[in-house]
Amino acid sequence: MSKLPLSVAVGPYDRMRPLVDGDVQIEGVDPTFMLQEPEEIFFRAFRHADYDICELSLSSYCVKTAAGTSQYVAVPVFPSRAFRHTSVYVNTNAGINKPEDLKGKRIGVPEYQLTANVWVRLFLEEEYGVKPSDVTWVRGGYEDPARVEKITLNLPADVKLEHAPEGKTISGMLEAGEIDALIGPRAPSCFDRGAPNVKYLFDNPQAVAADWYRRTKLFPIMHTLGIRRTLVEQHPWLPMSVTKAFEKSKAVALARLSDTSATKVTLPFIEDQLRAARKLMGEDFWSYGFAANEHAMNRFLKRHHEEGLSSRLLDAKELFHPASLENFGI
Template identity: 35%
Template sequence: MADPITISLGCMLYDHTEALLGGGVDVAGVELRAEPSHDVADLFRRVVERRGPDVAELGFTFLLRSMDLDDPPLVGIPVFMMRKFQHSVIYVNEASGITAPADLAGATIGEFAVYGHDMGIWPKGILADEHGFAPERSRWLIGGTDEPMAPMDFVPQRHPDSVDVRHIGGGAALGPMLEEGRIDALISAVPPAAVLRGDRGVRRLFADADEREADYHRRTGIFPIMHVVVVRRDLLDANPGLATALYRAFGESKAVAEQAYRAGRTAEPSAPWHFAQLLDRRGVLVDDGRHEHGIAANRAAIDTFLRYHHEQGLSDRRLRCEDVFAAELLDT
């Protein structure tokens, strides 16, 4: 890039983005206009509707759904803003009789926000791989966890014809429905209030979720990805080298946060650092690159998510890294 360009960046304020958003880290050849967001759903809507920032945080599934458009408007940068392990996001009503994954067959299951949100795709896929779970054998209700939530109509509400899915609508919310036994289980990025209160009528499917997550990490090397960074395709086409400049800047910002974390200056690190902290206490190696940015360190996680996305009927074809991420960053 010859002359500096001005671009806008919208993302949540994480510890690993703080230096970039605050001006402590520069993007080479760019005058950055930071737009920290406090409403991730609104940010996603603006990005998908092309009213949002030039560079932005976006749910991985929303990026993949845009790839089915005739002229995909977004390109991924292998910067992974949010991650979370998945065995702990499945909740059940104690009276449902569900004690093991096999018991989910025939159950009515709530899912937060949209059928196939990032933290819905992962647990379904893991349950399918390791326990033979089949989504079409259950009924699915979509909505907010503890508050009513309008449909996310800015993305196609895709699901296979063989899967029974509907939005609960009205003034209902899935958390209270789980408490009342109107649904048997819930998959949600947001823990239901009953769990936070310690209500014994609602519990996690896996009582040993922490141990299962640590074991999953040991066996697979996967630290599940939820949100990625996207850039407008036309902006990248017009500015060769921009993808690399952005990637390096996000990496530098993360390094600032990591240094503070290791020096004990970050009291309550955000994702992904607090997950690394938990894993460290379980004796899992966390300095092996599995929570880094880039393709090489995340190939297994990316390929697994792309497979799950297609298997669950959310993309027309099984996408590859080369379809999703900027070509100049495929060797990162």
């Protein structure tokens, strides 16, 4: 029987390399991999459903699933996870010395509904009492003024969302003091090039995030993996084949990362960072699968609905194909 030729769009992560290089196979599939940045994948997936299998923004996928309009169904594979305490940048002239000082300020976002921004607003409110209605949100592209919000939103009436002025970027506005802070999954270029008046909100975001994890056991999920719904209907074996392959690819990548006789990552002290992550979060610190992540998913879905992003409160199991929620045993 010939294999199913499918397009697969994912980021160029170490946990994907065994699949991309052919060291791990997806049973029954002849894949064509496209390694792209998340912004391109999400735009093409949610606007045009360009791919057979692809990374999906968790937030955008939840918006579509709640509305019953998603052309993809996910499996519990999470290609991107990140603590987002490094995602808040402030202008040093704005009088922001602690998170509570964000109240009353103007905060730029590349898109309001981005997954990273949902997680940031969650901890800003729960830890520091800063509600979405306490600030004015300014939506605009990091570096491209033409960037659009790819998902239609229906926000609560008390949330103030403006568009950046025509021709302006939120990176440029932050540096110029036209907004007071910026929240998003990428660092703005003004921060990367060392603008003297732009810094992290948290002086030591890693320490703050580690403390938050100890208390909440939340390692934020950013992206999940979607399969075109029509394909799953035609080939019911596909969700489990995809789930198994991505699990195996991640396991191979972690085994390679653990071999520090010659480090696989272009970063010194990687072995110490790996040891610290396992001490803080356990051996399977980047877990796939439903059961290990139900807690984080439920917290995210509750917040997502409270913010008016998902039209109804989703059950975490609704997000994933039923065949991918369980596995066989021997």
